[in-house]
Amino acid sequence: xxxxxxxxxxxxxxxxxxxxxxxxxxxxxxxxxxxxxxxxxxxxxxxxxxxxxxxxxxxxxxxxxxxxxxxxxxxxxxxxxxxxxxxxxxxxxxxxxxxxxxxxxxxxxxxxxxxxxxxxxxxxxxxxxxxxxxxxxxxxxxxxxxxxxxxxxxxxxxxxxxxxxxxxxxxxxxxxxxxxxxxxxxxxxxxxxxxxxxxxxxxxxxxxxxxxxxxxxxxxxxxxxxxxxxxxxxxxxxxxxxxxxxxxxxxxxxxxxxxxxxxxxxxxxxxxxxxxxxxxxxxxxxxxxxxxxxxxxxxxxxxxxxxxxxxxxxxxxxxxxxxxxxxxxxxxxxxxxxxxxxx
Amino acid sequence: xxxxxxxxxxxxxxxxxxxxxxxxxxxxxxxxxxxxxxxxxxxxxxxxxxxxxxxxxxxxxxxxxxxxxxxxxxxxxxxxxxxxxxxxxxxxxxxxxxxxxxxxxxxxxxxxxxxxxxxxxxxxxxxxxxxxxxxxxxxxxxxxxxxxxxxxxxxxxxxxxxxxxxxxxxxxxxxxxxxxxxxxxxxxxxxxxxxxxxxxxxxxxxxxxxxxxxxxxxxxxxxxxxxxxxxxxxxxxxxxxxxxxxxxxxxxxxxxxxxxxxxxxxxx
Numbered sequence: 001x002x003x004x005x006x007x008x009x010x011x012x013x014x015x016x017x018x019x020x021x022x023x024x025x026x027x028x029x030x031x032x033x034x035x036x037x038x039x040x041x042x043x044x045x046x047x048x049x050x051x052x053x054x055x056x057x058x059x060x061x062x063x064x065x066x067x068x069x070x071x072x073x074x075x076x077x078x079x080x081x082x083x084x085x086x087x088x089x090x091x092x093x094x095x096x097x098x099x100x101x102x103x104x105x106x107x108x109x110x111x112x113x114x115x116x117x118x119x120x121x122x123x124x125x126x127x128x129x130x131x132x133x134x135x136x137x138x139x140x141x142x143x144x145x146x147x148x149x150x151x152x153x154x155x156x157x158x159x160x161x162x163x164x165x166x167x168x169x170x171x172x173x174x175x176x177x178x179x180x181x182x183x184x185x186x187x188x189x190x191x192x193x194x195x196x197x198x199x200x201x202x203x204x205x206x207x208x209x210x211x212x213x214x215x216x217x218x219x220x221x222x223x224x225x226x227x228x229x230x231x232x233x234x235x236x237x238x239x240x241x242x243x244x245x246x247x248x249x250x251x252x253x254x255x256x257x258x259x260x261x262x263x264x265x266x267x268x269x270x271x272x273x274x275x276x277x278x279x280x281x282x283x284x285x286x287x288x289x290x291x292x293x294x295x296x297x298x299x300x301x302x303x304x305x306x307x308x309x310x311x312x313x314x315x316x317x318x319x320x321x322x323x324x325x326x327x328x329x330x331x332x333x334x335x336x337x338x339x340x341x342x343x
Numbered sequence: 344x345x346x347x348x349x350x351x352x353x354x355x356x357x358x359x360x361x362x363x364x365x366x367x368x369x370x371x372x373x374x375x376x377x378x379x380x381x382x383x384x385x386x387x388x389x390x391x392x393x394x395x396x397x398x399x400x401x402x403x404x405x406x407x408x409x410x411x412x413x414x415x416x417x418x419x420x421x422x423x424x425x426x427x428x429x430x431x432x433x434x435x436x437x438x439x440x441x442x443x444x445x446x447x448x449x450x451x452x453x454x455x456x457x458x459x460x461x462x463x464x465x466x467x468x469x470x471x472x473x474x475x476x477x478x479x480x481x482x483x484x485x486x487x488x489x490x491x492x493x494x495x496x497x498x499x500x501x502x503x504x505x506x507x508x509x510x511x512x513x514x515x516x517x518x519x520x521x522x523x524x525x526x527x528x529x530x531x532x533x534x535x536x537x538x539x540x541x542x543x544x545x546x547x548x549x550x551x552x553x554x555x556x557x558x559x560x561x562x563x564x565x566x567x568x569x570x571x572x573x574x575x576x577x578x579x580x581x582x583x584x585x586x587x588x589x590x591x592x593x594x595x596x597x598x599x600x601x602x603x604x605x606x607x608x609x610x611x
Contacts, residue, residue, distance in 0.1 A: 019473070019475055019476045019479040019480075020479070022441075022475050204449050204450075207442065207445060207446055207449060208446065208449070208450060210435065210437070210438060210442075211435050211438070211443075211446045213437075214434075214435035214436050214437055214438060215433045215434070215435055215436075217397060217417075217433060218429065218433035218434075218435065218510075219435070219446065220396075220397075220416065220417040220418045220421070221395060221397065221417050221418075221421060221426070221427055221429075222421055222426075222446050222447045222450055222451055222510060222511075222514060223418050223421035223422050223447075223450035223451025223514060224418060224446065224450050225418050226418065279437065338439070338442065339439070339441055339442050339445060340439075340441075340492055341441050341479075341491040341492055343488065343489070343491060343492070
């Protein structure tokens with residue numbers, strides 16, 4: 001083979017070409033966003049006046065599930081951290097709420113926000129421990145950490161041991177006022193968490209996080225501070241789980257270590273995110289609504305409810321591996337975090 | 344005399360019993376291109392990893408502009424103007440080609456006072472300024488604009504290699520480390536790559552280029568460094584290096600697939 005002529009300085013443009021328009025979302029996101037705003041307005045202004053108190057309480061659970069799904073998606077879908085131990089922070093949030101509201105005497109809304117902060121404060125040192133593990137070891141390790149959280153909680157005096165705590169801050173409050181307050185507060189918190197997650201993922205930090213998820217080594221070579229990015233996600237995601245835990249305790253008026261620290265919370269998060277569509281903002285919303293609806297519809301069936309849930313999960317993974325939202329995500333985004341170049 | 348941009352002194356690295364670098368030293372100034380050759384397993388990529396901060400050296404130092412960066416990680420070195428391509432491409436598979444390059448343009452390019460870095464931002468885009476312009480420019484010079492919206496995970500190998508270079512360029516590097524970007528290119532594409540590297544070098548970027556396609560390398564590098572079993576066996580003028588007895592012996596004694604197209608001793 002003869003050596004080709006390698007002296008030509010061909011094909012390198014002298015002047016850089018003009019950058020074409022880069023779009024992030026289009027008509028779909030305007031329409032979809034409008035529909036979502038309408039749904040939130042209906043939930044805030046109409047629904048509370050037409051449904052029963054029991055239905056409102058169950059909607060609070062839906063809002064908590066959206067927060068759980070959204071923040072677990074932040075961890076697994078954007079941060080690449082498949083944690084099976086987020087129930088640690090659900091539990092911490094629940095206990096922190098009751099202690100802050102009853103023992104400290106904080107108003108319930110402030111106690112919920114502070115409980116989220118407690119989750120973040122505990123997640124920071126924990127991250128140094130679990131970040132030593134990768135992949136499957138990270139998943140198992142986080143589960144072990146959650147068990148440790150539960151066992152330690154049961155050993156601390158004044159936290160009710162194995163029977164847990166009940167919330168007394170609402171004693172003397174009218175039931176309607178209480179349920180209405182918890183409902184609106186949970187709705188506002190859900191909107192804030194989803195919007196906050198969207199803005200984070202749309203930002204430069206979000207771009208760096210998706211790079212870390214896809215290839216940590218390449219991301220660091222391009223100047224992305226990998227450890228710091230993962231830590232931000234872990235702390236934020238855990239704060240979200242703690243907020244949800246606090247809401248659940250606020251709505252159910254109590255916690256027991258067996259239920260608030262249950263691994264079933266993480267199983268629900270995984271279902272919501274995987275079935276809804278991992279790595280998208282919309283996916284966990286779809287997944288949470290589906291999970292909640294199945295829960296409501298199948299509650300009378302007892303154990304069969306879990307069988308159906310499992311069947312749905314298997315069917316979606318087989319037929320729509322990118323989740324239900326993944327079926328439309330290519331053409332339609334309500335929360336556009338991606339960049340498209342108009343060529 | 345001014346301090347060279349990159350100074351590698353006495354670097355050593357071993358994995359268990361396998362020594363991949365032993366007392367390696369070299370220097371590189373801005374606007375200089377260094378070719379890195381040697382048989383497979385000689386430690387070329389390891390040396391690049393140590394310079395880029397992906398690996399920590401067991402011994403020795405790496406300085407950039409006289410500043411010791413031996414203890415710094417890859418991201419911190421990228422902030423100081425080091426960019427690299429990977430021999431086995433590592434695209435962010437679920438991001439599009441444009442988004443991949445945008446990562447490069449959005450992070451390392453933000454270091455304070457980095458606006459003077461040539462090459463990737465020869466178009467005058469400031470460090471905090473238009474990441475999108477820098478990303479697009481990097482796609483243009485690597486001929487990837489047509490694939491901008493393609494998920495990078497579905498690119499063919501050759502385009503993945505281009506993407507490696509594009510991402511590195513988008514950071515606006517002062518030191519560019521290239522790991523086998525010419526293998527598999529056609530005779531038409533090869534001069535484009537050579538032209539690109541030459542232009543970057545002429546713009547003041549320091550380049551270290553590992554390449555088995557020797558005639559492409561000889562067309563642009565100012566100096567050649569030959570590694571074998573982790574040791575520098577020759578460095579200096581490219582044509583003298585490939586004619587030196589040690590280098591000829593190493594190449595002839597190695598496997599066939601690492602023998603370059605143009606036989607040493609008969610430079611193009």
